[in-house]
Amino acid sequence: MRRAINMPNTVRGFSLIEILVALVVFAAMSAIAWGSLSQIAKARSALGIEQDRFAAIVRTIGDLERDLRQAISRPLRGNYGEAVPALLGHSDRIELSRLGFANPRSEPRSNIERVLYAINEKTLRRGRYAVLDRAAASTPEWSDQLANIEGLRLRYLGAGADWSDQWPPQDALAETLPRAVEFRITLHEWGELRRVIALPASIPAQVLNANGSAGPSTEPVALPGAPPAGGGPGQ
DSSP states (O other), X not given: OOOOOOOOSOOOOOOHHHHHHHHHHHHHHHHHHHHHHHHHHHHHHHHXXXXXXXXXXXXXXXXXXXXXXXXXXXXXXXXXXXXXXXXXXXXXXXXXXXXXXXXTTOOSSOSOEEEEEEEETTEEEEEEESOSXXXXXXXXXXXXXXXXXXXXXXXXXXXXXXXXXXXXXXXSOTTXXXXXXXXXXXXXXXXXXXXXXXXXXXXXXXXBOTTSOBOOOSSOOOOTTOOOTTOSTTO
């Protein structure tokens, strides 16, 4: 005769109260975790915006410095045939001729480029002309460099070690370059950024070839960085 096995009549599970408590705890932990992830995402987004802004500032200052360091004393003719100095500067804008106009296709054109910087609606813009000596309808091609600028201030150092808000002076030749250019860019979040850039020595316009290089001349011309006349030691 088989022995009967006693089985429990009921199987105990979770009560409704226990399930509700577990759901409340899980919801609270999920809310805390979601809030933390949201704050991390916002901080990462803000950091990305700051990085992009900083990169734009560094790039703009680098472009302006490079154009100033490559300035060359090459005057030109304006839209109506008027003489335009090699560097035409005001307190809030600047226009200059610069070397380094890349020519990878070896096109029959000059390696000198005419560029200008000016502020329009709190945006620093860089313009460039397709040609040096302009026709009547010549206009610059503009590109935005840096937005949300509070101000731009430019000053020019003359031969007498005096600073001026305008260039060139009244008695200066058209090809004369200042000894240095100071620019101050005022930003809301960074304050005022100031740089002083020394410019190359002026090269007389009559010894410049069409591509911007120095040509033959009856008088020796000291180019920036060139060795003194007569060669090095032992020559």
